[in-house]
Amino acid sequence: RTGGASRRPARSNEGDRDDAMTWTLYDYIDGQGNNDFVAWSKDLQKPELAKLNRRLKALEDNGPALAPQMLAGPLTGYPHIWKLKINGKIALRPLLCKGPLNNEIEFTLLKGAFEVGYQWQPASAPGEAVNRRDIVLRDAKRRTPHVKVL
16 A cells, blocks of 8 residues: 555454554545645644644544544535534534545545534535545545645
């Protein structure tokens, strides 16, 4: 394997997985090779970016075993789409899916978003995430190993 997360025993109790290894994260890329999730992450303030990176590390280590206050889904009306919940001055709500190529060991980060007063910012974020998941299912080259923004 190249480009993915390192494989080592996870610290969580994941009885539904045989290998108990970390999960691999990927970022969706558009048709021109642009990584929208990296661009969204770079626009965050340092405290929010630090929280995002900590939550993504927890997702790698624990997968869907993250507590419900950290990972929620699938979202009502948006099959296969999950949201990471990161609270602070602003509510970060990155949208992602299990897989979609291997639902047992990977997540793909599809769209950076926020929640303001229980409304999505941008409003189109969940629908975009569904479309992006479908694109990755048709073309695995439309994602890349996750790029951590510092």
